[in-house]
Amino acid sequence: MSSKAYALYKKDLNSELRTRYAVNSLVMFIIVAISVILFSIGNEKITQSLTSGLFWVVIFFSAMSGLSRAFVAEEERGTSLTLHLIASPSTVFSGKLIFNLILVFCMNTIVAVLFSILFEAFIIRNFALFAVAFVFGNIGLAVASTIIAAIISKAGAKGTLYPVLSFPILLPLILTCVQLTLLSNQGADFEAAKFELAIVFCYDVIMLTGSYMLFDFVWKD
């Protein structure tokens, strides 16, 4: 199954490199969002907790602008039926998930680097804690975004429905990741962050299990 999922990821990657469906909108969104935040702050000094919140706000809305493409592009181009005919549901979900995971990691690394350069208050004092939170946060974000994209791809008002449906599902993850980012900025150790880490870890496991169980029903009309 994994080689088939990887082949589907490669197909999506080649398709993305030619069509730039997701990457262009993601990059533009990141640039615009960070610019707007910088302009609105001006010379004001912002706190660490606010910077951590803004960091995940940019990540959340960037994800909303790009990650739905995994399934929406297939549905809009009419190639969903083709996918049905060449792969099992679990292969389709795994392939799309690998693509979204890599996209999320690349996108969020850029956001983290830009925040480190542009925001004085965004100083990571415990890098290991930040890295763990970043990895678990991104996995949760990619899994939840992929299954929600599969659900909304069949609906009419896809653009509106995606952030609306994602918000309640991603809220626990985003809130916990904001807290973990703040703790890593304050230089807290793992002991102080173990409760939040347990939440994001459990969130990822639940979302991953739930998504694989649900996807069969979502995928088949």
Place this chain on the structure above:
Amino acid sequence: MSNYSLQAINLNKTFGRRLIFKDLNFKIEENGITGISGANGSGKSTLVKILAGVNSPTSGKVIHIENGKEILPEKLHNYIGFVSPYLVLYEEFSAWENLTHFAKIRGVKFNNEKIEYLLNQFLLFDRRNDYVKTYSSGMKQRLKFIFALMHSPKLIILDEPTSNLDAEGKDSVYKIIDEESKSGIVIIASNEKSDLALCSKEIKLEEFKNHK
């Protein structure tokens, strides 16, 4: 007798309150060509999608059996070749790239000889490296046949197989259908008399609209 068989048991399909078909039962055990006919909107495409495992019936079930064993739904795609006007291949790739990706995603060996034979049969060999978006509708239809046949499926489902094809294209399709029907089951959903003339058996959907 084929080692592959297909059975539809009490198939019902409704969209909201609209009945598409009801109490549809049939079994196909022999290699050969079976037709599905019916007026526009009678549910031919819906039925073939259900047979291919893409859509679910409202009630009833379809069983695919190979060598006496029921094929699991998640493995069904490797046994089926499907052609229809609403099937869309990836326009940003060439024909060759499309077929390479499909073979890898299916997890089957990319059979160079077979692909080249099919590309020649469907008169696409010279255009194999061109993007699909540059193809005419007839060329896209011919490429769909290669997509359907490249993995040597046991069951070939053709929904309006000759739409968008010129006389030469139709001849290629009829020749291939004849060849494939000797080694597997072919189902054709169509209203074209020339398509249905190939069929040894016909399922008329109008008979399953108000059946008690």
